[in-house]
Amino acid sequence: MASSINPRAANYLCSFVCLTCESAVNPTALCTTCPNCGGNLDARYHYDRISRDISPIEVTSSRDRSLWHYGPFLPCSPPSSARHTPLGDVGWSPLYRAYDLETRFNVRALWLKADSMLPSSSFKDRASAMVIAQANALGIGTIVVASTGNAAAALATLCAGTTIRAVIFVPMDTPEGKLAQILINGATVYRVRGTYADCVRLAREAAEQFGWYNRTTGVNPYTREGKKTAGFEIAEQLGEDGVFRAPDVVVVPVGDGNIISGVHKGFAELKHVGWIEEVPRFIGVTATRASSLFDAWKRGDEKPILTASTTIASGISVDFPEDAVAALRAVRSSGGIFIEAQDDELLSDMALLARSTGVFVEPSSAAALTGLRHALDSGTIRHTDQVVLQMTGHGLKDPRSALKAASPPRDIYSLNDMANFG
Numbered sequence: 001m002a003s004s005i006n007p008r009a010a011n012y013l014c015s016f017v018c019l020t021c022e023s024a025v026n027p028t029a030l031c032t033t034c035p036n037c038g039g040n041l042d043a044r045y046h047y048d049r050i051s052r053d054i055s056p057i058e059v060t061s062s063r064d065r066s067l068w069h070y071g072p073f074l075p076c077s078p079p080s081s082a083r084h085t086p087l088g089d090v091g092w093s094p095l096y097r098a099y100d101l102e103t104r105f106n107v108r109a110l111w112l113k114a115d116s117m118l119p120s121s122s123f124k125d126r127a128s129a130m131v132i133a134q135a136n137a138l139g140i141g142t143i144v145v146a147s148t149g150n151a152a153a154a155l156a157t158l159c160a161g162t163t164i165r166a167v168i169f170v171p172m173d174t175p176e177g178k179l180a181q182i183l184i185n186g187a188t189v190y191r192v193r194g195t196y197a198d199c200v201r202l203a204r205e206a207a208e209q210f211g212w213y214n215r216t217t218g219v220n221p222y223t224r225e226g227k228k229t230a231g232f233e234i235a236e237q238l239g240e241d242g243v244f245r246a247p248d249v250v251v252v253p254v255g256d257g258n259i260i261s262g263v264h265k266g267f268a269e270l271k272h273v274g275w276i277e278e279v280p281r282f283i284g285v286t287a288t289r290a291s292s293l294f295d296a297w298k299r300g301d302e303k304p305i306l307t308a309s310t311t312i313a314s315g316i317s318v319d320f321p322e323d324a325v326a327a328l329r330a331v332r333s334s335g336g337i338f339i340e341a342q343d344d345e346l347l348s349d350m351a352l353l354a355r356s357t358g359v360f361v362e363p364s365s366a367a368a369l370t371g372l373r374h375a376l377d378s379g380t381i382r383h384t385d386q387v388v389l390q391m392t393g394h395g396l397k398d399p400r401s402a403l404k405a406a407s408p409p410r411d412i413y414s415l416n417d418m419a420n421f422g
């Protein structure tokens, strides 16, 4: 499991900085946010030393196909075997070229970064793996998370068969597929009669009262460190030996805003060390009925306003985005935009994506394709652009939505009945 460059993990970590008040603070087991203002923290590295000590070929020639492949850019080392999932290391999801969609939308190149293929079938494995590694370093045995479903499923999956206990707070309307996944993996599950924002509050209180480590998205800075590895992978998969290459645009579904800030950070760090020239433009896609990040971006604000969410896209159904500051900066600094997508568009794009590529994702994830469509219409994505759509969660997590999106089956008694369907 160990890669040739794993021993360098954590060697280049410089400090953690509050994204709101800019104080340098070290997150601790009990406090993962800024003690001065409550802002989210961000890890910074000695990029000058990384570019002096490590060559891109050293990374690309590593045979470790996991997020530990990027050890020099990571804040901690893999967990000990007792705390390491038997499923192996997480990461290195496929990057599929979507030729059919490329032709349909007339873009120069279109890829799907399929994190729906990770062990728990969502992007959230990257964050959970990194938080588990840090819990191991801190010697903590219980991790708590507030989740709309996927972060909890990732934590439950990666804690199964280890000595770490996963405690979960999810809202009542968590889709069955996600709930089943969390429960079957043996996590302790509290279903909260309230919203995701209520789950976030309860997870914070439980962490404080019981001394548990809080994995909640964005609130724990290690989540962004895990998620940024998708950016590294995309650039490595688009490049060749020893050469990283960035696409022009990356489109990302947005709930708390931690995936988009993470993937953006991956590219920004590759630029810091001189391995790519430009960071791609980032397009964040919220659901229309969970749009507080889109609204904040439109108003030109640094912070969102709590807005009740009612979308069918459970993964991005967030009233108050926990990583808003980082997400808004990622989109603005890259020259990107936010887009909002209607629920019926998410369903039809979910079906289009599956029919034209075989990639079956949940509605939250299909938001990336809806974002592409809108951004082409508005000219934010040009037909000459090379585009990556971030696929974030598998369709089987929410089969009810899939059944709404697909044509119904043709129910028959005998072959003669086939004529009824034309």
Ligand SMILES: Cc1ncc(COP(=O)(O)O)c(C=O)c1O
Binding pocket: 122, 148, 149, 150, 151, 217, 253, 254, 255, 256, 257, 258, 259, 260, 314, 315, 316, 362, 364, 365, 392, 393
């Ligand atoms: C399938 C899916 N897509 C996108 C997201 C959004 O990620 P973030 O909350 O980091 O913005 C989530 C979050 O749960 C998700 O489950």
Ligand SMILES: [Zn+2]
Binding pocket: 018, 019, 020, 021, 022, 023, 034, 035, 036, 037, 038, 039
């Ligand atoms: Zn602060």
